Amino acid sequence: MNPAILFGHLKTLCNTIGERPVGTLSNRQAMEYIGKHLECIGYPVNYQLFDCMNWNYYAASCNLQEESIPITVNPHSPSCSLNAPAIVIKSLNELKSSDLSGKIAVLSGELAIEPLMPKNFPFYQPESHQEIIRLLEEKNPEAILFISPDNNAIPVIIDGDFHIPSGTVPAGYGNILLENSGHTIDLMMNTASYQARAANVICRTPGEGKKIILCAHLDTKYYTPGALDNASGVSALMILADRLRRGAPQNPLEFVFFNGEECYNIPGEMTYFSSPSFDPKNVLLAVNIDGIGLAGHLSSVAYFSCPPDMVEISEKVRGRYPGVIQKDPWPQGDHMLFSLKYIPAMAFTTAAEWDITQKIIHTQKDTMDCLDVGKIMHGMDAIEKIVRTISKKYS
Ligand SMILES: [Zn+2]
Known part of the structure; x- marks a missing residue:
């Protein structure tokens, strides 16, 4: 059942909606798609609103001789x-x-x-x-x-x-x-910017003790369908929200679909981290999913500000998932924002060389064809098991 649902989420985000930079209409469609799905599976949904710019591009030409x-x-x-x-x-x-x-x-x-x-x-x-x-x-x-x-x-x-x-x-x-x-260049670029509103999409399970945050960014850069970066992470997180709601771990879980990771002033992240309801002392762990499921490559996890016993517990579980290897910390993405606040964080992504992913992400080539649904499923299985195990050990 899950692979078909996952495929459906990917198709909607990458093909039906397409590029979804913060503030644009398509970004709003992605927010609503995620929010409605979470409501359907039984969550009350919180849209954490913020101001941002909506930039649109209409036409351009450049002529020289x-x-x-x-x-x-x-x-x-x-x-x-x-x-x-x-x-x-x-x-x-x-x-x-x-x-x-x-x-x-x-x-x-x-x-x-x-x-x-x-x-x-x-x-x-x-x-x-x-x-x-x-x-x-x-x-x-x-x-x-x-x-x-x-x-x-x-x-x-x-x-x-x-x-x-x-x-x-x-x-x-x-x-x-x-x-x-x-020589003279004739240059025309027709664009427009105006103030807009967007939101992080958040839902939670009830529980006791410190919370475990699972996050993925829903926005993309301009000019890319953003399959690997980060429809795969968002789709995985939507399914994890469903799976982890049933037999939920004792710790409260918070699922955060960040909206702004690709934007010049990361407005969604700034809003989340400056909100009075965010207290680093109440967070046991943050798990970020960004760039998972590139076909032909393994998945990976990296640890940031995690105490050694937490890494040990997680590594023991990960060892049962041969498609996920440990990789050195990579200093980009939403997990860094948690780590900078000394919150233990884990980042799941693809274990490919930097220059391989750089040829795909943020380009028009980042389409669904790059993805392997089976690898995303395998990564999700590992994440679910790690979260459940850590909640059990720390509660
Ligand atoms: Zn990303």
């Missing part, structure tokens, strides 16, 4: 419609010494190699990223085009606090821009 160049508009970019000379910049040193006023900055090499962390991101701000952002704001070009290191053209800037229009160009078209410094 009769040549039309495809661009990905960087999410949250303001609109623009302009004609300006291109200036090509390939390094931080070149950026420092260049005058960008009145120009369209074409950035490549080390300046466009990876997405830049948003300027006000609360937890992680590499100085090298901040320096690029600072220089760009200081020099204030008319617009910025990043030449992607590959043809996925993953947006380099995704930041509602950054107000220069920007887009990303696939590597295959980059040379046209790189070879034409000084």
